[in-house]
Amino acid sequence: MVQATTLPRNEGGITAAVEALSAQFGDRLQTGQALREQHGHTTTWIENQAPDAVVFPTSREEVSDIVKVCAEFGVPVIPFGTGTSLEGHVNAPAGGICVDMMRMDKILAVHPEDLDVVVQPGVTREQLNTYLRDQGLFFPIDPGANASLGGMVATRASGTNAVRYGTMKDNVLSLEAVMADGTIIRTASRAKKSSAGYDMTRLLVGSEGTLGLITEITLRLQGIPEAIRSARCSFRSVDEACRAVMMTIQYGIPVARIELLDEMSVRAANQHSGLSLPEVPLLLLEFHGSDTGVVEQADTFAQIAEEFGGFDIAATSTAEERNKLWQARHDMYWACLGLRPGAKGISTDVCVPISRLAECVSTARAKAEEMGLMAPMVGHVGDGNFHALLLIDMESAEERAKADDYVGWLNDLAISMEGTCTGEHGIGQGKRPYLRRELGETTRFMAAVKAALDPDNILNPGKILSD
16 A cells, blocks of 8 residues: 655644534534545545544535634645545545535536536536536536546546547636635636636646635536437557547547547456457547537548558447447446456556557556556547556555556656646645656746645645645
8 A cells, every 4th residue: 555645733733623613513523433534535545544524514604614713723624525536635644624515516507508507516527417408508527437526626637528628627617716714716707718817717727625625616518419429449459549549630530539448448348347349459439519420420430440450340329329338438447346356446547649649558558567467458548648457456565566666657658758647637645756757847836836825734735746
C-alpha cells in the first residue's frame, strides 16, 4: 500500500472545531470510525487517512459556517462528493473536518432556451440526465462512475464523450464557491462568454478543493441528438487501432466517442458481460447527428478502419444493442478484476498528443509484460488519453513495488512525449511527485495562488502541490 504523506495535526483546534460544529449541526455531524474511514477512502491503493468528523450541510450558508469555524481554529476542511476519485483526493493527512456535499442535491433551475442548468454540487451526473430527458436535453460529460457534479468540477473530469463535447472545463459557465475565510463568491454570470477580469471559474475547475468549496454550478447543456449510431471494429494490433483513430480525427469525422480496448480488456468484457467479441484490440465508437448523417459517419469510419486492417466491423442504431456495448465499457473495472480473482485493481492514466498515442500505448504494454505485470488497458483515445489497470496481489511487497515503479515510469514516459501524467484522474496525493516534472517552475506560481487564497492552508491540504 502506498504511504500517503502525513501532515502535522492541530489537536486542540480540531477538538474545538468539532465541538463548535456539533453544537450547530447536531446529528448531522458524525464522528463514528466506520463513517470517517469511508470518507477517507477512495478507489485507490493510497492508505486511508480518515478525517476527525464528517458534517452534512444542506446550503451554501452552512458550508460557509463550517469553513468559518475551521478557519477560526486552523483546522483542515476536506470536501467530499461520491468518493469515486482515484488519487487520494479526499484523504485527510492532517485530520480535520470532511464536508459531505451529497445532501446539497437540488437542481435549482433549467434554462432550456439558453441550454444551461444550475445545480448544487451533490447532484450526480445520472440524476441530472434523468431529470433533463423529457426536455430533450442532456449533460454530455461521462466519466463512467455516477460521480457528483461538484466532484467532477473539482477534478476537471472528462470521459468517453470528451472527443466531441470537451471536458468539465469546457462545460462550466459559472461557479459559486466558499473561500478559505468563509466568503461566498460567484465567479461569473450565465453569459456564454465574458472578458470580465481574471477567469476565476477556470481557476477553481480542477483545483481539487484546495482553493474553495463549490456550492453551486452553472453548466452548459446539449440537445439530445436526433440519431445515435454505435460502431465497433477489431484490429490485429493496438498500433493499427491507434493509427485508425488518428486518421479518423484528422479526417474530421465528428465522432462523439472513440474508445480503445486492448485484447486483455476485450477478454474481460466477454467474460463479464456475456459478449463474443474477437479477443484482439477493439475500437468502440459513437456518432451523434441526423439519421442520414450518423450512417454516413459510420460508413466513412469503416472505410478508414479497413485501410488499417480493421475487421469484424459492425454498426447499429438500436438502443438496446448500443447500450449493451457501452455498459460493457463502463463495467470494465469490475470486468478486469475477474481476470485475476482476489487481486486489487490499481488504475492510472496518462494523456499524450494523439500523434504519439500508438507509440505510447505499445511501449506501455511492452513494459508491463517485461515487468511481469497484468495490466489491461483502455482509453478515450480520441483525445490521446488511456488508462492502465494493474491487477496486483496487495499481500506481495514485490508486486506492490513493481506497480509503483511502473506507474512512475508511465508518468515519465507520457511527460517525455510532451504529454501529461494525468488526463483526467487529477493529481491528489498519488501524482504529486510528477507535477513539477511536467510543469517545472509553473508549480511555484501555483503555490503562490494557493498561498494567496488559502494562507493558512486549511483547504484540502496535502493535495496537488508538493510540500
